[in-house]
Amino acid sequence: MAARIQVTFDAASPPTLGAFWAEVLGYVEDSPPPPYATWDEALDAMGVPLDQRDTAYAVVDPDGAGPRLWFQKVPEEKAGKNRVHLDVTVRPDLPRDQRPVAVRARVGELERLGARRLYEMEENGSFWVTMQDPEGNEFCVQ
Template sequence: MDRRLQIVVDAHDPRGLGAFWADVLGYVEEPPPPGFSTWEETLQGWGLPEDRWNDAYAIVDPDGGGPRLFLQKVPEGKVAKNRLHLDVGQPGRARGEEPDKPAVRARADELVARGATHVREFDDPAQGFWIVLQDPEGNEFCLV
């Protein structure tokens, strides 16, 4: 059985939201398949009409360690709180290590400038420190 993990995100604008998440995660656009030098060439070669080129988009961890994030176009918008969300840590921070609160806040500010929405900051001695954000299409995630 294949045990790879892919995270799928419904979106109105897969490419736009994918670019946002690539920035959040330090990911890159998935390379086109063998035999093609660009995605435009690939989609043309597959005969996909240009108005469908933003139906899906994928980003990957450039180091190959993280899961693939696949964004697919859907007609409906998000209407309720996520039942699943991502916790995104700071690069170089080990699990269990205290967060650098100013660095987490600065990163949150950067992501707000890229289209995220600041929802709430938590700083609880028993549970820890994190900031809840929403991506440009309203999906909640936490910076930890």
Template sequence: MTADIQITFDCTDPDRLARFWAAVLGYQLQPPPQGFDSWDAALEAFGVPPQERNARSAILPLEGSGPRIFFQRVPESKAVKNRVHLDVRAAPGAEGDARMTALEAEATRVQALGAVRLYRVEPDPATMETGFITMGDPEGNEFCLD
């Protein structure tokens, strides 16, 4: 059996986080249901109260395959380090200085979108470490530029 997966983020602002991750990953916001020009029109028609209209959001790949990423509002904020995180493959195949230069360029791009730089790990042939940069999304979820 082939599993079809969805990645889910618990968060306080689903719309903001969905827009951030769509820009980082080259995804798009999930379009509204057929027959509606916007999510607001759909939610109005479904009787969803205005204060609940940012309770969830989702993004989809623009082209090809990839998981749907779902964002759901929860009452509590993030409290500890993520046990699972995304690696954004920003420099596949690159090594050494070229790799780190590509990762720095991506770090600059995602910081402009609202990410926070946490730390950088240098390449180290002795440990087979290729180097990466750990970032935080607008709600503090860690992810790596790899």
């Protein structure tokens, strides 16, 4: 059986960055553990103080296919280029000649959510745009 993975992001604001990625990927906030109906109930039961409830956040694929994304609060800012990044595929069924228009349209949507466009690339029949999320993590839209 293959190992399951979780992708972890260091973040200044886990809930804010998690909400951004949920929107990008069509993910939802991870559910609180049973028997709790809400995260506030769960965190109350765990004894987590109110001022520490923004230290972590998780989003999941509602269909259960993609990895869980975990966002953890860290004190330092991002430094340097990511060594690993996410590639977000726009309409994988589109023919190559139609991909640049669809990718640029999605890039515009992501900019309105707070992402920043860095540059476009076309190489070996592929087209993509490299971007940064609101906290500066690089990712590609292809």
